Amino acid sequence: MEKYITGLSEQADIQIKSSDHGQTDIETVSQQHISVSFKDESQQQLIVEDLQSTNGTFVNGQRIKTRSILPSDQIKLGHKSIDTNWLFGQVKQKAKKHQIHFEEEFEAMKPDFDAFLKAREKVKSKSKRKTLYIRLGISFIPLLGLLYLFATGQTSSGLMYVFIVLSSVLTILTLMFQGGGTEQAEALDKLQAAYERKLACPKCGRSLATKSYAYWKERGTCTGSRCDAKFT
Numbered sequence: 001m002e003k004y005i006t007g008l009s010e011q012a013d014i015q016i017k018s019s020d021h022g023q024t025d026i027e028t029v030s031q032q033h034i035s036v037s038f039k040d041e042s043q044q045q046l047i048v049e050d051l052q053s054t055n056g057t058f059v060n061g062q063r064i065k066t067r068s069i070l071p072s073d074q075i076k077l078g079h080k081s082i083d084t085n086w087l088f089g090q091v092k093q094k095a096k097k098h099q100i101h102f103e104e105e106f107e108a109m110k111p112d113f114d115a116f117l118k119a120r121e122k123v124k125s126k127s128k129r130k131t132l133y134i135r136l137g138i139s140f141i142p143l144l145g146l147l148y149l150f151a152t153g154q155t156s157s158g159l160m161y162v163f164i165v166l167s168s169v170l171t172i173l174t175l176m177f178q179g180g181g182t183e184q185a186e187a188l189d190k191l192q193a194a195y196e197r198k199l200a201c202p203k204c205g206r207s208l209a210t211k212s213y214a215y216w217k218e219r220g221t222c223t224g225s226r227c228d229a230k231f232t
């Protein structure tokens with residue numbers, strides 16, 4: 001795993017600044033005090049190596065040369081206590097910058113992609129059905145009128161023509177009618193917002209909810225201009 005130089009130096013990968021840890025004993029930290037790296041991919045333990053610092057490195061009060069530490073361990077650079085969780089967080093951030101392969105993270109998103117697609121189809125088919133019912137309803141009114149005229153033997157009535165013309169006009173009008181356009185768009189936007197956080201590139205956070213799982217699987221990489229994450 002990648003090693004990160006940690007110390008007071010501005011050139012250090014992880015810089016110890018007094019603003020993060022307070023002024024006390026900051027002068028006992030060397031410019032390049034330790035190197036830190038994750039022990040393995042699980043990121044549960046850090047390997048800390050003292051870089052021949054002036055005042056030494058201490059884990060749980062013991063001076064060390066190289067040691068693996070847990071977030072629960074106490075670490076001191078010289079006399080300076082360093083927040084172990086902070087250190088883990090810093091290494092995590094750095095490690096992410098070097099990470100390119102996100103196949104596992106991407107695969108883990110599949111259930112959310114499926115749920116998103118399903119929910120989207122539901123919204124679309126619901127509004128399609130609604131449009132169909134409205135069309136049928138409107139077209140039926142003049143047809144019922146015609147049926148009434150037939151049933152009562154008024155086939156020569158002038159009303160026949162009115163209903164026939166009305167029927168044609170309404171049919172044409174309803175074909176032009178696309179019901180619930182705004183409603184559907186809003187429902188789809190809401191869905192998108194709800195899934196955007198779940199369906200995001202694990203490296204840069206860019207939303208992947210704009211396309212399907214199949215699309216990203218085929219493309220294999222993030223579309224972020226500065227992101228080199230690989231999904232497959």
Ligand SMILES: [Zn+2]
Pocket residue numbers: 201202203204205206222223224227228229
């Ligand atoms: Zn990305």
